[in-house]
Amino acid sequence: MTLEPLTRLDAPALSLEIDHQAVSVPAGTTVLRAAELAGVYVPSLCSHKELSPFGGCRLCTVEIEGARGYPLACSTLVADGMEVTTDTVALREMRQEILRLILSEHPSSCLLCGESDDCRRSLSTIRKAGVSTGCRSCPNDGDCELQQVVERVGISEIGYPVAYRGLEAEHDDPFYDRDYNLCILCGRCVRMCHEVRGASVLSFKYRGPRTLIGPAFGTSHLMAGCEFCGACVSVCPTGTLADKVSKWDGVPDGLETSTCPFCSLGCRVELAHKDGALSSVRAGHDVELNDGQLCVRGRFCLPEATHHHSRARQPMLRKGAYFRVASWDETLDEVAARLSGVAPDDVLMLVSGDLANEGLYAAQRFARVGLDGAGVDSTARDRLPGGPVFWSRLFALPISLEALAAADTVIVAGLDTRFSFSVAGVQVRRALRRGGRLVVVDARESNLARLADRWLRARPGDEARELAGLLADVRAGGEGAAGAEAVGGAAVGGEAGGGTLAIVIGPRVFDCPGAGELLPELEALATRQGVSILPLAHGANVRGALELGALAGVLPGPRPATGGALDLARLRAGHLPKVLYLVGESPFATRPDCELVIAQDLYLPPFEVDAFLPAASFVEAEGTLTSIEGRVQELRRVEHLAAGAVHGRALPDWQIFSDLAGRLGRPDLQYGDDAAVRAAIRAEAPGFAAEGDRRRRAMTPLAAGTAPVSAAAAGGRPQDGGSSVEADDGPVGRGRFVLVSEHSLLRHRGIDLAAVVEGLGELHLEEGVALNPDDLARLGVEPGGVVTVGLGGSDLVRVARPDSDCPRGAAYLVRDEAWVGPSRPVRVSIRAGDRSRAARPARRAPVAAAGPRAGDQGGGHGNDR
Amino acid sequence: MAAARSRLRSAAGPAAPDPWPTIMREFEGRPADLVPVLQRTQEAFGYLSPDSVRRVARWLKLSESDVFGVATFYAQFRFSPPGRHRLRVCLGTACHVKGGVQMLETLERRLAVEAGQTTPDGEYDLERVVCLGCCALAPVVTVDDAIYGQMSVLRLQGLLDEHAHA
Known part of the structure; x- marks a missing residue:
């Protein structure tokens, strides 16, 4: 459906001339990319290196010897001996005209005003307008790709009447604002959401002059299933999409490449700072890691997590x-x-x-x-x-995020990448685009299960067993074995033509009974060529x-x-x-x-x-x-x-x-x-790369005989004595459920990020108990009602959250800091709850201690936006 | 289209069978089936409701936004329940010259809706079309499948009065 934008490394090199300059690039490269490699500037507003060619803005027209008319550099592939001219009088005039047409629907006073130079010096305070009409009230002012292109293409007036669409700016969703009056319909956000993220929340709606970007029927992004990864905001060449937190900070003083502190994938981030304080976060571009992608936490939550007014800043x-x-x-x-x-x-x-x-x-x-x-x-x-000991042996396996994107077969167990480990989800998506196969082992209908070639729907809490069985089949590779069939019957990691295999295991799987059986399977598979494993755990x-x-x-x-x-x-x-x-x-x-x-x-x-x-x-x-x-x-x-x-x-x-x-x-x-x-x-610790070494590194496993400090410390918590799912033979149904508890993905150090980051609070990711809507209806729980979970003699009363991803007969909740129940999936009884007995919400705001609250004096800090 | 309408009316009855199993049997459920699936869905329900879009999206493994984006590209799909009667005003060249615009304005004023909308009581859809192929009768207005030629403002008002009392 789309042109593959990723050129193969082994493609033969082609020679061509761009502006009489000899260039050699691999076959499959676009003329635009070849020009970029040759250091020749060709203006473009719709192309992006991570996205398929679109040919929407038509600014990158070039002349190619022998070709009819003016082909687009972004959607024309190089050919051997091609002679490309990028800068002629005809092209320049054409580009200026095209840009004027684009600007006839974009407020352009910031671009073309005769006073703009003086204005920049003396009048910089007209900000915070609800709707951007141009001038200094655009959040992108000064850091805008469109402004740069206008400058490079060199237009100083437009003869067309300016049509202002008069659309209402959209401020209702968390994390970013949208003002489609500034949109030039370049489609970068739509392609990013569809091709790279696989979320497809944004689409072109309607057509012709009424074309708009957004989700179906004008629903909010929240309802449409947005992951709030911010990738659309990052690629927007105008001020249409803007971070709420930093939109009025202006041009940052600088960018520092750092590491995201919220999870253990270690994504690279670029910290934009202004006046000595963190302003916003952009994705880093390490191709082995996140390659321009982040998740909601990394993209939007850092400034608020460090600047929140309840931060305690004094001893x-x-x-x-x-x-x-x-x-x-x-x-x-x-x-x-x-x-x-x-x-x-x-x-x-x-x-x-x-x-x-x-x-x-x-x-x-x-x-x-x-x-x-x-x-x-x-x-x-x-x-x-x-x-x-278990984890030190897991960390000794060939762990690679990069290999995920290149794998022929990907097995993902117990992971939904919408809000956690999103970058792994992006890599899985990349593997699929390259023709890879995806096998998902999950009881829940995760976002990846929807993309899977084969979705092995495990019983709730039984993902570890299911995965171990699948891996054993893959390893045996026997004809007709269920696992081998599931991965497409292809020999995996064999010597002769065996495909590459990547195994991704979500944190939830390691809480399941039978997780211990995974280790020998993984270790046996890891000895083969082309097998990589990604065991995931929460915590940075x-x-x-x-x-x-x-x-x-x-x-x-x-x-x-x-x-x-x-x-x-x-x-x-x-x-x-x-x-x-x-x-x-x-x-x-x-x-x-x-x-x-x-x-x-x-x-x-x-x-x-x-x-x-x-x-x-x-x-x-x-x-x-x-x-x-x-x-x-x-x-x-x-x-x-x-x-x-x-x-x-x-x-x-x-x-x-x-x-x-x-x-x-x-x-x-x-x-x-x-x-x-x-x-x-x-x-x-000589084996540890203390000075910082960004290469992958296998851990030396702890000796197997290492005595745990106390018996309970070996496995998990002392409360784990409860029966595992399969040991309890009571039937699921009639109020009996499998309760799967998960570690919070929003915990950072001692806090719940949802309590300090306003937008995360609005997402309600971890509140209450998630149940299938059909189960809730059967229990007679109204929308917004509560359920009582009978857990080892004590009752938990929590808000019921209908979640159609949940299988019937299972309940999912996030363990909070005071969780005393077992961490393994257990059978529980759930009934409609009594709201009056509902415990305080699981979410807590950071609490200031009693007594003079002088510790909060730092709350006046100018960066608490 | 008339068949679709009668089916719609019968679907509103109490014993209306769920059309989804039938629709889903007719296709393989590939994303490429999207437009025919939407056409079939509109035929069965008269329009594409948010619920229909959600079901089609889940079935074809597309996002709702993608389905909506494709559907809104084509003029043939509608997203609100159709009115009981369909008024079409021709604004093709001949009708335009002979005063079709006045016909449309008359209807817009009388029904208090704009072209492309449905009256709040669900009685009429008002549409503008470009040429119905009977230019000799210009200006032309159609009510459902009946064609009324050589219309004037007075005749049009009379037609609506008659229709309202019918």
């Missing part, structure tokens, strides 16, 4: 009844004094799997060495079900947490350790330490009954603590993150705001530990800068 101390702002010196002195008097066995440090490598390493070293063997564990353990740096020893029983390297007296599992079983030091995570709804609770994070925890140490966010400190592929990638600091009452006094995690170590008389644990932490990591 705070509890003195008697008061919880008040204190200086760093006072706070650190107090914390050090109280830590020094406690026996190591009474101290537990809980570290988030979202910290940078430097923070993770410094945290575990501070606990293990600085506090003479205090307990340390990480909530990353919850996100790595199966335990450190869970692999780093494992490699740098932030988990109990694991030392940096990773090497096995004899455990301390305390870990997360024992803590949950009720063995409370005297001192609990929470670093970037607070996995409790209420204060645990400890003598001293210290929190170090971006936001205050939802309960009272004795000391709060404000940590720097991902844009306020330099550091590195470890991706699921083992790439160690840098986080760049773009916020350079003066420390003080307004902008706060947050410090990087490693620096807080370093300062505390100094006060405890441990100069050996002090670090001068982040590079010094990395030097210490290099010394202790």
Whole structure:
């Protein structure tokens, strides 16, 4: 249907002449791309390197010797010996006329006004108009592709009457605004949504002069199933589509390439900053990683997550009844004094799997060495079900995101890529465009299941078993084996002509019974050529947490350790330490009954603590993150705001530990800068690419005999004793359901992103219990009603969310920070609930502690848009 | 079209069978079937409702936006229930010269709708067409399948009065 825009690397080279300049490009390249490679500028508004040729704007007309008329450079493929001329008087005049026609429907006073030069100097305040009519009220002003093209093509007046369409600007959806009065119908957003993202939310509607872009029947993008990936906003050459958060920031001061801190794919992002603060995020262009794509979190959530008014930016101390702002010196002195008097066995440090490598390493070293063997564990353990040994062996497999796009066969289990790991979804889509086959193993009708050649609909909670069976069949490759048939009967990874295979396993699968059986299958398949595996886990740096020893029983390297007296599992079983030091995570709804609770994070925890140490966010400190592929990638600091009452006094995690170590008389644990932490990591874990190495890297697995610290720590949580799905033989139906609980994808450090990012809150991604609408009707639950989930003696009352992706007989919910139920799928009874007994919404806003709320003084920060 | 209309009327009855199984048997369900599927759907229901578009999209593995985008490209598809009677005013060359515009304006004023719309009571669809092929009768107005030639404003008003009392 569309021309394949991706040229094959092995295509033969063709020679041609562009403007009398000899050029050699692979066959299948367009004339436009060849000109670009030769450094010849040909104006174009509709073409884009990631999209198929469209031929819509007609600005790229060129003259080709021997060709009739004026062909379009963007939709003409090069031929050997072609002679192309891109700049003649005729072409110039034609382009000017075409551009005038385009501008006759685009407010053009910002482009053609005779006063525009003076205006730029003196009149820059007419902004924030609801509707853009041109001039300075366009969000794209100064950073606009259309403005650039007008300048290059060189027009100074238009003779046509300007038709303003008078459409109402659309502000109702989260994250981005749309003003189709500025639209030039280049179709980039439509093609991006359709070809690259596979979402097809945007289409051309109607025709001729009434043509509009949008979803069917004028429904909102939210209702139409938009992923809010922002790819359409990024490719828009005009101000039609604009980020809500940064639309009035103007031209950024600069862009820094950094790493997205929200998940472990490690997408590259470009942080646009203005006046020393993060303004907006654009997708980075690493072809091995995200290649210009992001998900809703990476694209839109960073500025609000770091600038939210409830961000706690000052050190705070509890003195008697008061919880008040204190200086760093006072706070650190107090914390050090109280830590020094406690026996190591009474101290537990809980570290988030979202910290940078430097923070993770410094945290575990501070606990293990600085506090003479205090307990340390990480909530990353919850996100790595199966335990450190299991995951260290998974991380030793050939993990590759890039191989996904080139695979002949892709198997995806238990993953919906609309809002999480979207970039993996984009790669799957790319594989499909190249003619690959997609096999999906999922109980839910995920967005990928809809694209699949073969959708193996597993029973809810049985995805791991189903996948293991499929992989065993693939490995055996026998004639007629169900698995081999499912992947198209093709030999996979064989020596002679076997196709490449990519296996993507969503985080939910590892919670399913039988997940352990996957490992031997994967390890056996991984020995073959052309097999790549992508095991996914939530958390930005869970692999780093494992490699740098932030988990109990694991030392940096990773090497096995004899455990301390305390870990997360024992803590949950009720063995409370005297001192609990929470670093970037607070996995409790209420204060645990400890003598001293210290929190170090971006936001205050939802309960009272004795000391709060404000940590720097991902844009306020330099550091590195470890991706699921083992790439160690840098986080760049773009916020350079003066420390003080307004902008706060947050410090990087490693620096807080370093300062505390100094006060405890441990100069050996002090670090001068982040590079010094990395030097210490290099010394202790030689296999770890401490200095940052963006190449993929396999982990050295932990020895199989590594003793778990406590029995419960090996698998998951102590509450896991409940029967697994298949062990319970009660029938599903008549109020009996399989309850599948998932880890939140919106958790970042100690907070729920939906509570601080307004647009995410509007999406309601993780609220309540998702059930098939038919089941809800049978239960007699009204729209917006609640259900009661009978869970091991206690009842959970939650809002019911109709979700037609759910299979019948299954319920899905997201575990919140205070979740005490099992993490495996279980059988439960569900009945229509009593609204009066509904618990507080699972979503919590960041809570400021009691007492003077001086910590929120930073709320006046000028970037809280 | 008349057949479609009578089918529509019968579909409004209490015992109307669900036309979807029949429609779905007639096609293989490939995306390439989209336009014939939409035509068949409109034939069965008289128009393309949001629900029809959703069902077609799910069935053919397309997005609703794609289906809507294709459907709105063609003038033959409509997205609101058709009126009980279809008024067409010809504005072809001959009818235009002989005062077809006045016929259209008369109807627009009397029915308080614009060309292309349906009256709020669901009684009339008002459409403008370009040439019905009977230019000798210009200006021409049709009510359902009946053709009325050599119309004037007065005759048109009388025709509507008569029709309203029928």
